[in-house]
Amino acid sequence: MLIKKNFYNQDTIKVAKRLLGCYLVRKYRGKIIRAKIIETEAYQGENDLASHASKGKTERNKAMFGEPGRAYIYLIYGMYYMFNIVTEKKNFPAAVLIRGLSNDYQIKTKNQKKRIKKLKKLDGPGKLTKNLVIGKSFNGWDLTKGEKIWLEYPVLQNQNNIKVKASPRIGVDYAKDSKDWLWNFKIEE
């Protein structure tokens, strides 16, 4: 079931944990690809030195200050797009970075039955955006409409069975005291 706006309008840490086990859905070229989220990362508020918002609102990060349930997408290292979901109330800068998807994909094409396909594991934020063809044009995209890119709750409401492993966030060594915050979340095997 489609995840709606009110889900994203709450504490970012909570959203990041609850997104584990949910599905990222991408529809393009007549196909629907549905993959389980297995790793997320929270970026919350201007006091979070690892967050782009720590230096205030800029042209690049303005989506983070916008409505919850929108996408925040930016280019990193000159070649990879990062896919984030904006959280919490408007004008409070926060987002959840989607870092990993399970390699069990559900792919539905127009005149085909739904099938499970094993693809390469998308165990990195740059890999998954490349594979699902998510680029800068989706910056600010409304993920609660169910068009082109959206998120869904698990079919079986087994969220309570998911064990969450919290770790420091990746690639933020420059972020002084914020670098050690345990805001990276994975599904414990």
Add this chain to the structure above:
DNA sequence: AGCACGATCTGA
């Protein structure tokens, strides 16, 4: 106008 640098990934 110039410059330093990143919420990464790949291949050696």
Add this chain to the structure above:
DNA sequence: CAGATCGTGCTA
């Protein structure tokens, strides 16, 4: 472990 690669934001 180095290299690829470029938009962004800061300095002047």
